[in-house]
Amino acid sequence: MARSLLKDWTEEDYATVEHGILHAKHRLHETGIFSDENLCRIIDTHPEEDFSINTMGYDANQFEWREGDRNGVPAEKLLELVKNGHFWMNCRKMVKNHADVREAVNDIYNELEAKSPGFKAMERSANLLISSPDALVPYHIDIPVNMLWHIRGRKRVWVYPHFDFRFASQEVTELVCNGDLTEDVPYNSEWDKYALVFDPEPGDLLTWPQLGPHHVKNLDDLCVSLSTEHLNPRAIRRMHVHRANHFLRKTFGMTPTHVSPDGPLAHVKQTLTRVVGKIQNGGKARKKAYTYPITFKIDPNAPEGYVLLDEKPPEEIAPHLALDKAS
């Protein structure tokens, strides 16, 4: 039998995955995969196109997220810069690129499929997040179903009510699902009173239903987390329903209110976006999602560990800032 990387899960915990907010325990941090030595090996063997490094401001109310260029700096030096600076590194597609992580993610998802009623994890992927002691991640929604396995350091995570358009409007959700925005969405700190706030420690898992808004701030030490993502037919349909609503809104001036991923109408909308997508995107079902331009490069000799390349106004970098916060 495969090892169990889930610790002390109850039947109710298994049943909550994808349906509610869950704070549970895991053993990923005990596997040895996330030691400094192995992190350096991962970073230095990871494909360039699936690696990103970011810097940001210090206030969740100010969107100052920047995309950077690693500038050929080796992993050991990068890790030192992240420990002492203000960065967020993301190695995407870990399942595809690293056998040790692939095995661990498959053990987790196989166990969830065996024990969570109706649970199915297709298109399994994982992002390795390595971030500075005071880094933050702006308010956003993730299109796939997202599970945050915390491994090193401590962080604070604000999780806002899911499937509630007060916290990411229907129009904004549609733009994200359509690839017109990154997953960052307008934020208003007045919503914090409706959030659940968690301080995950190594060995803690947090997860919430698909498209649930959240933001993160590190509390101390280098933080390492694995963010796993998966899809299944229902999650894919939910994304298509939002894309179809975007199409109906934009093309016919309609105001769609139906957002359920279940029932015949959801299937019709999925077919509609697949057909329209292929016509609009040159045969591809989905257009390439918007990505931020590179506006800094790593420079170990610079006081902050990086130099800015371009002083663009924030709205030009992040189109969601131009949207009405109340929309």
Ligand SMILES: [Fe+2]
């Ligand atoms: Fe996220």
